[in-house]
Amino acid sequence: xxxxxxxxxxxxxxxxxxxxxxxxxxxxxxxxxxxxxxxxxxxxxxxxxxxxxxxxxxxxxxxxxxxxxxxxxxxxxxxxxxxxxxxxxxxxxxxxxxxxxxxxxxxxxxxxxxxxxxxxxxxxxxxxxxxxxxxxxxxxxxxxxxxxxxxxxxx
Numbered sequence: 001x002x003x004x005x006x007x008x009x010x011x012x013x014x015x016x017x018x019x020x021x022x023x024x025x026x027x028x029x030x031x032x033x034x035x036x037x038x039x040x041x042x043x044x045x046x047x048x049x050x051x052x053x054x055x056x057x058x059x060x061x062x063x064x065x066x067x068x069x070x071x072x073x074x075x076x077x078x079x080x081x082x083x084x085x086x087x088x089x090x091x092x093x094x095x096x097x098x099x100x101x102x103x104x105x106x107x108x109x110x111x112x113x114x115x116x117x118x119x120x121x122x123x124x125x126x127x128x129x130x131x132x133x134x135x136x137x138x139x140x141x142x143x144x145x146x147x148x149x150x151x152x153x154x155x
Contacts (some may be wrong), residue, residue: 005029005072007064009055011048011084011110012039019079021050029072033064034082049056055108056100057081065115074117076124078116081131 005024007089011032017040020032032043033053038068040050054060068075083105086097099143113128120126 003027004030004076005031005068005074006077006079007031007033007068007112007116008079009033009053009064009108010080010083010131011050012036012140014081016079017079019081019131021046023079023153024048028077031064031068031071031075044071053082055112056103058111058127059114061111065112065119070120073121075116075128076123076125078112079130079131080112082108083132119133 006028008016008020008023009028010033011020016034020030020040020043024030024043027067028041030046030048031051032040032048033051034040035054037050037052037136040048043050044145049067051062051064052060065075084101085103086093096104116126116128120128
């Protein structure tokens with residue numbers, strides 16, 4: 001059986017970083033992408049192909065998918081892990097920050113999916129795994145005088 005090719009976004013830290021390691025250990029050919037390429041340097045020891053990838057930049061996303069296609073002829077699995085949380089009260093959070101978070105967490109994920117789907121369709125198979133946060137399943141009341149639980153300003 002041929003090796004599966006996986007593209008992991010948001011692989012500079014956390015779940016994406018560990019997913020890239022575990023997938024490589026399991027025998028997958030792994031392409032790991034993130035904005036901070038230097039943070040992914042340790043992944044190379046596991047045979048992971050490290051890519052500069054910014055899911056808010058069209059050229060960067062196209063290039064990452066194309067790299068897997070050019071090198072391996074396919075991308076079998078997309079692990080969309082790139083994302084971040086921005087917390088604060090609505091009145092104190094700039095709308096530009098909200099827009100940026102949607103660009104990364106929603107539109108970046110959607111565009112990466114659009115880019116891999118035609119290749120998966122032609123192959124007749126593929127998997128897309130979208131990683132999210134438990135923060136989306138609950139609400140918090142934050143406002144003046146109420147500090148979010150993981151805030152650097154919380155003592």
